Amino acid sequence: MAEASRNRKYRIVHYLNQFFGGVGGEEKADCKPFTIQGPQGPGRLLEKLFREENADVEIVATVVCGDSYFAENQESVLREWIPAIRGHRPDLVVAGPAFNAGRYGMACGAICSSLEPLGIPAVTAMYKENPGVDQYRKTALIVESANTVSGMEDAARKMVRLGIKRLREEKIEFPKAEGCFEQGIRRNYFHAEPAYRRAIDMLLRKIDGEPFETEYPIPFFDRVEPQPALAGMKGVTIALVTSGGIVPTGNPDHIESSSASKYGKYPLEGLTTADAGTHQSAHGGYDTTYVNADPNRVLPIDVIRDLEKEMGFKTHPWYYATVGNGTSVDNAQKFAKEIAVELIRDGVQAVILTST
Amino acid sequence: MSYARPHAGVQPVTHRWRKIPVSDLGFSSPTRLENGKLFIHIDELIGLLQSDPNIRDVRLAIARPGESVRIIPVKDVIEPRLSLIPDYPVFPGVLSAWDPDANGILSGEIVSLSGMVVTTVGSIVGFQEGLIDMSGPGARYSLFSRKHHLVLDVTVKEGMERHDHEKTLRMAGLKASDYIAGSVMKKLPSTDIRETLVNPEYPGPPAFPRRAGGNGKPRIAYLYMLQSQGLLHDTYYCGVDVKTMLPRRIVPTEVLFGAIVSGNCVSACDKNTTYHHQNNPILLELLRRHGTDWDFVGCVITNENVTLGDKQQSSTLAAELIASFSPDGVIISKEGFGNPDADLMMNCSKIEAHGIKTVLLTDEFAGQAGASQSLVDTHPKADAIVSTGNANEVIVLRPMEKVIGDDRVITELAGGSSKCRLPDGSIAIELQALIGSTNQLGFEGISSRYK
């Protein structure tokens, strides 16, 4: 540990809103950000608790900003004040606690999430229903606090303990153990028991009606409202998208056979069919023999051309392809969002998506 | 020679399993076991394998635990075994015709070499074959790093069609295992470990309500899902392609005899090698404590086919078969990922609909950051899941001094990418690429949880 040779205090910057920063209540929520030298309000409690834990820290600066001002000017505030915070050379940044104050929680979450990628550890705290939790739990460590200021000391103590670990550069493997909200991220670990034994034990409990904990809670899938139907096909532009991995022969963009990190956009112009000479499948999750022999079996160019003539619609001259094998749902979502933006820009009115 | 036919409900099939420990491998003539060291006569084995005209070249290599060795791309891993039951060979139906239902499974003895395995590698047939590291960060993820490997590096003749290529390698591995077993186990050393496994009777004693009586043991069944999606994704039961079968009951210890053979050499992390099937820990544990801690009432194997109709049919029939054993609960293990998640959920929901409790073993594909949804299909009844880890998690593997096989393919493996080679020669690759790392028969201790 570098502690032995440390001959200076740890430097902390604290972020507070207008209320805890001593400016005023809701009527001052539009106050512009400014800096106070040293600790302010709850910062003094934090310093005291750090001392009780034998950590040699100093809150060198407190940044105060009105909740509404932050909410309405987030981008410019971050652009100006993240560098300002860095200018104090902090070893740790503490934001809040924000309890159930929504705008305050969002501001704390945004600040912590901006600092982490810069290598500056940050800690904040808020109540479970604060919208900042859902928004920032994956990118910031958020201690769980009570609903109101009566939980100040408890929250501050947890922030201090977590803060000390981060100052010592300890890896926080499981935030829940530190009093934080779960980040909703799956992380592997080695259990003492092999899985087959855990499965049998879990079954015996379930049979006996004893409580057990599933290792993977089934998630809830959100639904999207169906888009209105097309009034007819004449003159409509439709686009083909596929997750079956049909790419031009040679896979020029090197789309991975599994866990794809990208998608491709390829021309349909002038093609009346797909064949083994022009297209192939990059997908590793199924027997591609049949599709490589006739790629129309996943990307139906031949039939689309026939139907175009019969029904009077147009096919967008570009198709999009990725590999849907072991590709994380997040990536698939990201690709689809980007593809959708382009399709809308290009006047596409409907999509036929083919999967294996 | 008379065939003792077990009468239904009277004589449970019993197998005595003798394990001969192997602590080292070497090349020398003749093939034999001496003081725990297995010696292989190279020319004899290579000659045997090259009698297959499809094989152009075979090289043999040895890999030992702790060595700085990477074996890649792995097709299958097999444990050599010898059946001492006349007319009931190991790998029944594969190397010789055999019908599991003609005379019933016969009781008797089987011998295995423990501590060594036959591993097949060869030029890549398709994506998603995997690697085994014998030391370094990757070694802890799979039991194969603790085995002594006889590696067959097989080159097939030019222009082979992919289905034939896969079959050629599959048969080579099985033949090599048989050769070793036959050569070595004729004279059995006295130092071996033995256990006796008694199978559930079929049909078994009638179920009685556990709660009313209160002293009945829980009745447990096992549904064993097998990959059957086509080329490189196939499994064979007594030589029959599982995708052409309907769900059926098996006598649990059949797996010791290699009744289930892997033709699945993709999805390295969660495909069951032949070794995994031969040593299925769920089956073995259910057998070992059968009669003491529970009544193991039966095992059903089922497939994971590629049409919705087949999935629906298999799950309905599997659920009915399982229900016919009147279990209180069922363990369900899956193989592979993606659309087999749909089979898993159908099996789960249909069995639960019979009033039977289920626990599922499955791995996860939650993205490299672990932030994505882990399974592609779900069901509210799937409330008891054991996770065998997130296969997308990235691991950095140190460069190895020796590669057996060909590691240029590493960027093509599922879980690899064009960016995975690091400047110092390490590779950053997903667990997907490591053989057995998220095995869903539950061999390993890895799991995943919310951070």
Add this chain to the structure above:
Amino acid sequence: MAKEIERAGIPVAHICSIITISQTVGANRIVPAVAIPHPLGNPRLPPAEEKEVRRNLLKKALAALQTPIEEQTVFS
């Protein structure tokens, strides 16, 4: 992917083999395909018949796009 494209404002017809997966991930207009290795084809049929199978699937997809729906619907 179907859900995200639809969320952006474009109706999607999803042709896929395992409709339970499509239902789970949230596509709205779903057309069941033939089989995983050949969703819009069937190598066991003579080419002309196979093309007819493909044509029918596409026509179903196009019909689905023209059908007003309230919730996830499978067009088989």
